[in-house]
Amino acid sequence: MLYQCAATVKAKEEVAPFIYRFVFTLKDPPLISFTPGQYILLQIPDGFRQYSISSAPSESTRIETMVDVTPMGPGSRYLLQLKEGGVVNFRAPIGVFTLKENHRPKILLATGTGIAPLKSMILHIAQQQPVPDLYLFWGLRRKKDVYFTSLWSEINAKHPNFSYHICLSRERMDEPHYFNGHMQECITSSITPEVAAQADWYLCGRPIVVESLVTFIQQQYTVPKDRFFHEKYT
Ligand SMILES: Cc1cc2nc3c(=O)[nH]c(=O)nc-3n(C[C@H](O)[C@H](O)[C@H](O)COP(=O)(O)OP(=O)(O)OC[C@H]3O[C@@H](n4cnc5c(N)ncnc54)[C@H](O)[C@@H]3O)c2cc1C
Known part of the structure; x- marks a missing residue:
């Protein structure tokens, strides 16, 4: 409604x-x-x-x-x-960029404020039993651009099958959950082909980034087209 x-x-x-x-x-x-x-x-x-x-x-x-x-x-x-x-x-x-209620692993990719709808999904999933495997990759430029870290850490403490990776493209951070570089490298170093093939993929951010990530994932893994859900911030 x-x-x-x-x-x-x-x-x-x-x-x-x-x-x-x-x-x-x-x-x-x-x-x-x-x-x-x-x-x-x-x-x-x-x-x-x-x-x-x-x-x-x-x-x-x-x-x-x-x-x-x-x-x-x-x-x-x-x-x-x-x-x-x-x-x-x-x-x-x-909007039709909505969380699909199923038990598949979920891989969530955001850049910038593209984190917003994914946060709503994560909070909702964290209230379910059992929590499906959930992987968040969030691309930002520098440490000062990051927020919600205590929230991710609380959810991770309660649900170890929620993992999060903050990918900083312009600053090096040698701390757990931080990755130095672009999301693409972080995804391939964390997601196995088996998980990629089983998962639903949710992407949100600037159109060019969403499109290039979908292309990259399709080149790296075998993921059916109907497992991609995205919102492009125009
Ligand atoms: C479905 C959907 C959901 C959205 N949700 C969010 C959200 O949760 N949070 C959020 O921040 N945005 C979100 N956006 C994007 C937001 O609606 C637009 O950025 C909006 O146009 C900003 O309004 P404005 O009047 O300030 O700028 P506009 O006058 O509409 O745009 C000004 C110009 O700035 C350009 N521009 C847009 N974004 C940027 C940027 N990041 N940096 C530099 N230039 C830019 C535009 O292309 C345009 O030419 C969403 C967009 C869509 C389609």
């Missing part, structure tokens, strides 16, 4: 340079249901902008989004001027 929502800005914080976390508390309707991976269509003064929901469906009275304001167009400027307590309007939930 598609809702026309009015919500209050509960939290706004800059979690990394140019990356803002927003939490919207729903006012009308007071709660909505959605599937992990879906997005909101945020009303801005001259139109609409899409932002993925990063919170779990179980938190049905609030919606979290992660916003990269580097485009600095009308959507970014609107969000930047919002203050806690302010009111926003959006339509939700929208």
Whole structure:
């Protein structure tokens, strides 16, 4: 069901340079249901902008989004001027990039704020029993661009079959869970052909990155086409 929502800005914080976390508390309707991976269509003064929901469906009275304001167009400027307590309007939930409920291993690939819908999926899966094998690969440039590390570490402590790899392309970090270089190398060093063939692959980020990752995976592994699910941030 598609809702026309009015919500209050509960939290706004800059979690990394140019990356803002927003939490919207729903006012009308007071709660909505959605599937992990879906997005909101945020009303801005001259139109609409899409932002993925990063919170779990179980938190049905609030919606979290992660916003990269580097485009600095009308959507970014609107969000930047919002203050806690302010009111926003959006339509939700929208989108077919949704988590498929099955027991397959899941390989999640994100760049930048493409992590948002994958976080919603991970939170949702972490509430299930048993938790399927879950592999997250997240591409960012530098350590200062990284957030959510304590969340990944908590989920990993509870569910050792959730593994996460933060791939930094422009900085070396000799710490567990960090990989120096591009995601492609990290994926091939962590995912066996057997797991690749069994898994569902979820990708989210800039179109060129999503397309090049799908091409790379198809060259490296034998993965049926219908196991790829992606959202391209245009
Ligand atoms: C389904 C969907 C879900 C999305 N979810 C998210 C999300 O959760 N978080 C998020 O941050 N974004 C998300 N996006 C992307 C976001 O909707 C766009 O970046 C949006 O256009 C930004 O609005 P704006 O008015 O600030 O910039 P616009 O005026 O729309 O764009 C300004 C210009 O900047 C370019 N541009 C876009 N992104 C960047 C960038 N990163 N760096 C430099 N230039 C850029 C655009 O191509 C355009 O030419 C999503 C997009 C889609 C399609």
